[in-house]
Amino acid sequence: DAMVIQNPxxxxxxxxxxxxxxxxxxxxxxxxxxxxxxSSQAPKLLFHYYDKDFxxxxxxxxxxxxxxxxTSFCFLDIRSPGLGDAAMYLCATSDGGREETQYFGPGxxxxxx
Amino acid sequence: QKEVEQxxxxxxxxxxxxxxxxxxxxxxxxQYFMWYRQYSRKGPELLMYTYSSGNKEDGRFTAxxxxxxxxxxxxxxxxxxxxxxxxxxxxxxxxQGNLIFGKGTKLSVKP
Numbered sequence: 487d488a489m490v491i492q493n494p495x496x497x498x499x500x501x502x503x504x505x506x507x508x509x510x511x512x513x514x515x516x517x518x519x520x521x522x523x524x525s526s527q528a529p530k531l532l533f534h535y536y537d538k539d540f541x542x543x544x545x546x547x548x549x550x551x552x553x554x555x556x557t558s559f560c561f562l563d564i565r566s567p568g569l570g571d572a573a574m575y576l577c578a579t580s581d582g583g584r585e586e587t588q589y590f591g592p593g594x595x596x597x598x599x
Numbered sequence: 600q601k602e603v604e605q606x607x608x609x610x611x612x613x614x615x616x617x618x619x620x621x622x623x624x625x626x627x628x629x630q631y632f633m634w635y636r637q638y639s640r641k642g643p644e645l646l647m648y649t650y651s652s653g654n655k656e657d658g659r660f661t662a663x664x665x666x667x668x669x670x671x672x673x674x675x676x677x678x679x680x681x682x683x684x685x686x687x688x689x690x691x692x693x694x695q696g697n698l699i700f701g702k703g704t705k706l707s708v709k710p
Contacts, residue, residue, distance in 0.1 A: 492642075517696070526607060528687065528700035529643070536696070576642050580696075587633065588689075588698055590642035 490591035492577050498597045499567050507562040507594045509577030516582035518560040520552060523574045536582060572598045602626050605688055605701030614710050618675040622688035622701045629690040632664050634673045637685045678708045
């Protein structure tokens with residue numbers, strides 16, 4: 487089945503220790519998104535790639551970086567995680583068309599100790 | 600005023616009830632409207648998608664869009680305990696790629 491896969495599902499890291507979350511897709515979609523979702527809040531868009539074009543949201547902290555080495559994979563790097571970065575991180579994809587329905591992965595829950 | 604407003608609930612109903620979930624929005628340029636269902640500790644799952652105004656039905660689910668009132672609804676008929684989840688509305692303009700989400704309404708259907 488075509489899908490969006492995120493690894494790991496749960497990640498525990500220490501304060502200040504870099505962490506990388508990964509996302510892969512078999513949908514062959516042009517666009518990949520990273521969202522941060524805290525408890526009882528709406529998903530907050532961090533950035534997205536349209537093919538290789540990177541688009542950063544204005545309020546995304548510099549602590550968050552992303553890489554997209556190919557169509558299928560996208561990574562979220564948190565350079566120095568703080569306690570406030572503990573959240574669910576959601577990857578989504580879309581085909582970039584006018585309708586641009588987004589399909590989400592299961593998420594990675596990050597805990598910062 | 601936030602772009603999208605959604606009552607967070609929680610909303611608790613007995614099994615078999617009709618559920619009504621709603622969002623209001625302020626940006627008249629929104630044209631694409633979606634409802635996502637999110638189970639606890641899982642990613643959002645696309646439930647319904649509507650373009651512009653009108654109704655769309657899929658099984659027990661009906662999505663309604665009233666652009667004149669800037670109001671969208673999701674109705675769930677014959678609700679089941681398995682419908683217990685958080686329901687997020689989301690919307691976008693024709694030109695803007697990003698989805699704007701509501702905060703989500705947490706629904707609990709009691710057997």
